[in-house]
Amino acid sequence: MEKTFNLARRDDGIAILTMDVPGETMNTLRAEFGPEITEILAEVKADPSITGLVVISGKADSFVAGADISMLAACKSEADAKALSQQGHVLFSELEGLSIPVVAAINGACLGGGLELALACHLRICSDDKKTMLGLPEVQLGLLPGTGGTQRLPRLVGITTALDMMLTGKQIRPKQALKMGLVNDVVPNSILLETAIELAKKGKKAAKPVVQSKINQFLESTSFTRDIIFDQARKQVLKKTQGNYPAPAKIIDCVRQGMSKGVLKGLEVEATHFANLVMSKESAALRSLFFATTEMKKETGAEGAEPREVKKVMVIGGGLMGGGIASVTTTKAKIPVRVKDISEQGLSNALAYAYKLLDKGVKRRHMTPAVRDNIMSLMTTTTEYNGVKDADIVVEAVFEDLALKHQMVKDVERECGENTIFASNTSSLPIGQIAEAASRPENVIGLHYFSPVEKMPLVEVIAHKTTSPETIATTVAFARKQGKTPIVVQDGAGFYVNRILALYMNEAAQLLLEGQRIEHIDSALVKFGFPVGPMTLLDEVGIDVGAKISPILEKELGDRFKAPAAFDKLLADERKGRKNGKGFYQYGPKAKKAKLVDESVYKVLDIAIASNKEAKEVAERCTIQMLNEAVRCLEEGIIASARDGDIGAIFGIGFPPFLGGPFRYIDTLGAANLVTTLHRYQTLYGDRFAPCDTLVNMANDGSLFYKK
Numbered sequence: 001m002e003k004t005f006n007l008a009r010r011d012d013g014i015a016i017l018t019m020d021v022p023g024e025t026m027n028t029l030r031a032e033f034g035p036e037i038t039e040i041l042a043e044v045k046a047d048p049s050i051t052g053l054v055v056i057s058g059k060a061d062s063f064v065a066g067a068d069i070s071m072l073a074a075c076k077s078e079a080d081a082k083a084l085s086q087q088g089h090v091l092f093s094e095l096e097g098l099s100i101p102v103v104a105a106i107n108g109a110c111l112g113g114g115l116e117l118a119l120a121c122h123l124r125i126c127s128d129d130k131k132t133m134l135g136l137p138e139v140q141l142g143l144l145p146g147t148g149g150t151q152r153l154p155r156l157v158g159i160t161t162a163l164d165m166m167l168t169g170k171q172i173r174p175k176q177a178l179k180m181g182l183v184n185d186v187v188p189n190s191i192l193l194e195t196a197i198e199l200a201k202k203g204k205k206a207a208k209p210v211v212q213s214k215i216n217q218f219l220e221s222t223s224f225t226r227d228i229i230f231d232q233a234r235k236q237v238l239k240k241t242q243g244n245y246p247a248p249a250k251i252i253d254c255v256r257q258g259m260s261k262g263v264l265k266g267l268e269v270e271a272t273h274f275a276n277l278v279m280s281k282e283s284a285a286l287r288s289l290f291f292a293t294t295e296m297k298k299e300t301g302a303e304g305a306e307p308r309e310v311k312k313v314m315v316i317g318g319g320l321m322g323g324g325i326a327s328v329t330t331t332k333a334k335i336p337v338r339v340k341d342i343s344e345q346g347l348s349n350a351l352a353y354a355y356k357l358l359d360k361g362v363k364r365r366h367m368t369p370a371v372r373d374n375i376m377s378l379m380t381t382t383t384e385y386n387g388v389k390d391a392d393i394v395v396e397a398v399f400e401d402l403a404l405k406h407q408m409v410k411d412v413e414r415e416c417g418e419n420t421i422f423a424s425n426t427s428s429l430p431i432g433q434i435a436e437a438a439s440r441p442e443n444v445i446g447l448h449y450f451s452p453v454e455k456m457p458l459v460e461v462i463a464h465k466t467t468s469p470e471t472i473a474t475t476v477a478f479a480r481k482q483g484k485t486p487i488v489v490q491d492g493a494g495f496y497v498n499r500i501l502a503l504y505m506n507e508a509a510q511l512l513l514e515g516q517r518i519e520h521i522d523s524a525l526v527k528f529g530f531p532v533g534p535m536t537l538l539d540e541v542g543i544d545v546g547a548k549i550s551p552i553l554e555k556e557l558g559d560r561f562k563a564p565a566a567f568d569k570l571l572a573d574e575r576k577g578r579k580n581g582k583g584f585y586q587y588g589p590k591a592k593k594a595k596l597v598d599e600s601v602y603k604v605l606d607i608a609i610a611s612n613k614e615a616k617e618v619a620e621r622c623t624i625q626m627l628n629e630a631v632r633c634l635e636e637g638i639i640a641s642a643r644d645g646d647i648g649a650i651f652g653i654g655f656p657p658f659l660g661g662p663f664r665y666i667d668t669l670g671a672a673n674l675v676t677t678l679h680r681y682q683t684l685y686g687d688r689f690a691p692c693d694t695l696v697n698m699a700n701d702g703s704l705f706y707k708k
């Protein structure tokens with residue numbers, strides 16, 4: 001069997017331990033490596049000629065990406081998972097216990113168990129490469145650092161900083177890692193190994209002590225003040241997670257116990273909590289997202305088709321969406337973009353939008369002004385179709401007017417090349433209808449972004465009946481270059497995301513009209529796990545925007561999409577939401593810091609406030625509308641798989657990730673239970689709750705969307 005670790009002795013006494021998992025693109029830690037590591041550590045201990053050890057990766061672009069997540073997913077019991085954690089504890093403690101200096105030389109991803117390995121070394125040095133990122137992202141998988149991270153990190157960088165890293169899972173760049181004392185030096189990758197060797201020669205004491213802020217020094221100095229930190233962290237975590245994620249509280253407990261009762265106790269608690277989390281349904285759901293997104297990265301979107309190279313892009317419309325799309329094209333994809341708008345004002349807006357985002361990076365010292373200016377130079381503007389002949393893809397982001405879009409299709413066919421793709425960012429118009437104006441409909445496609453473009457990870461790529469496979473593959477690859485996760489969906493009103501969202505929002509509106517208070521509806525769904533409640537979301541998206549989409553969905557998909565008629569009164573009252581400072585909540589200079597409902601809205605809608613229904617019932621009514629419709633979308637072929645439906649809902653709407661998406665959640669609930677609940681509400685509130693055929697069939701035959 002090929003080995004993963006190689007120990008090379010140098011004449012100067014320093015030995016180099018290289019990790020290179022055969023046949024894998026990235027190093028991950030697996031239980032099966034245990035005996036190999038034990039053997040090597042014994043060899044190092046027994047050889048007096050070795051005076052220092054450098055641990056490095058044999059992969060060109062990464063150090064170690066953590067424990068193998070598939071290995072964790074394969075655990076059958078808490079005992080299995082605990083054994084993995086304890087094995088890591090033993091091996092890393094042995095490494096740490098070596099009498100010679102041990103230096104980790106890090107280039108590329110150093111995450112999870114990878115950083116825990118580096119923390120067990122006496123010194124760390126990393127490259128300044130932009131791929132170099134250090135972090136403990138376990139919390140994002142519903143886990144905690146299980147190989148000593150909860151004990152070693154706070155002792156190295158302080159409790160406050162360590163908790164921040166472990167509770168957010170954030171990735172730290174080299175410069176910041178140096179500043180916070182996570183690494184001892186940052187150098188170019190070309191001299192990483194040589195510098196690590198020199199550091200190993202200097203000995204363990206080469207580390208500079210970490211300088212903490214005065215306030216943190218004070219807070220971390222006594223057990224009483226440390227308890228203040230832990231209490232604060234617990235409160236913040238509870239507010240953020242609504243108690244839906246078990247990992248953060250367990251992370252805090254590991255650190256608290258380790259700091260008060262010592263490392264050994266801390267490690268024991270860490271292993272127990274880790275094991276418990278590995279077997280939790282929340283972690284299983286979050287791990288499934290990792291597997292799904294990794295799998296999706298390899299798909300072209302159209303079987304057998306290869307993407308064409310995109311060297312130049314045109315964006316039509318310099319508004320919020322156009323500006324955002326142009327910005328991710330230059331910043332993430334590094335592709336030149338020409339923005340077209342009918343007005344100079346529109347063009348300035350787009351430039352200002354992109355500049356503001358980049359400048360934020362400069363202010364946070366993530367990039368230099370020169371890099372910002374270089375990226376800005378990729379963006380040029382025009383009010384005519386000048387300089388766009390060679391555009392490979394045109395993304396239009398103008399308002400929802402079919403005649404206007406038809407004109408644009410014709411303009412682009414006239415002004416650009418034969419293969420130029422026309423991608424529409426429409427959120428409601430069927431792409432097939434837009435393509436009716438095209439003489440080359442195979443080049444027409446939908447590319448639906450979510451607002452704000454630079455933050456929202458999802459795009460829907462919408463193929464109409466005659467969109468060519470090359471157009472699909474090229475658009476998917478382009479979206480990925482922009483840093484997005486694309487799902488390919490079929491053409492149909494509302495596509496997937498807006499369609500399932502619309503019914504959820506309508507149900508929230510029904511609850512409001514029944515007299516449920518706005519803040520009660522919102523808090524019920526935030527408690528359920530959505531990032532914001534539906535009434536807040538409608539204020540953010542625009543009540544007028546919702547009102548525009550509803551009739552289109554109702555016409556194409558039926559009565560269940562009919563928005564409550566009373567909502568017309570909101571528009572008559574000029575209530576559009578945050579954008580005009582008048583919505584369900586109070587805005588503007590007079591609004592208090594704590595978000596308050598604009599109580600006058602109840603009068604506008606003629607609502608008599610009723611007593612609060614159970615939060616569970618409020619959340620259930622809204623979410624099961626979404627679940628039922630998601631299954632209908634799968635039934636109709638709008639989405640290709642349950643996996644795509646789960647990713648679309650989580651990345652596009654913020655469906656609670658710990659539930660794994662609508663389809664995984666239905667598997668957890670059981671289709672039969674869901675159908676019973678739908679029938680119960682159907683009796684109470686009407687046919688909008690009628691379960692779709694697929695759910696009824698699944699309830700009868702007990703089938704699941706995912707294999708157990």
Ligand SMILES: C[C@H](O)CC(=O)SCCNC(=O)CCNC(=O)[C@H](O)C(C)(C)COP(=O)(O)OP(=O)(O)OC[C@H]1O[C@@H](n2cnc3c(N)ncnc32)[C@H](O)[C@@H]1OP(=O)(O)O
Binds near residue numbers: 028067068145147
């Ligand atoms: C006990 C410990 O405390 C517990 C842990 O360590 S849990 C694990 C913590 N680590 C993580 O969460 C990191 C997960 N990985 C990532 O975020 C990303 O892969 C990355 C940022 C490292 C690289 O991203 P990117 O360059 O886009 O590459 P990506 O396609 O995701 O990964 C490349 C390959 O490595 C695999 N991989 C990366 N990290 C992995 C991991 N931790 N486990 C299993 N496989 C992993 C991917 O599955 C993929 O495999 P493939 O080539 O066979 O498809």
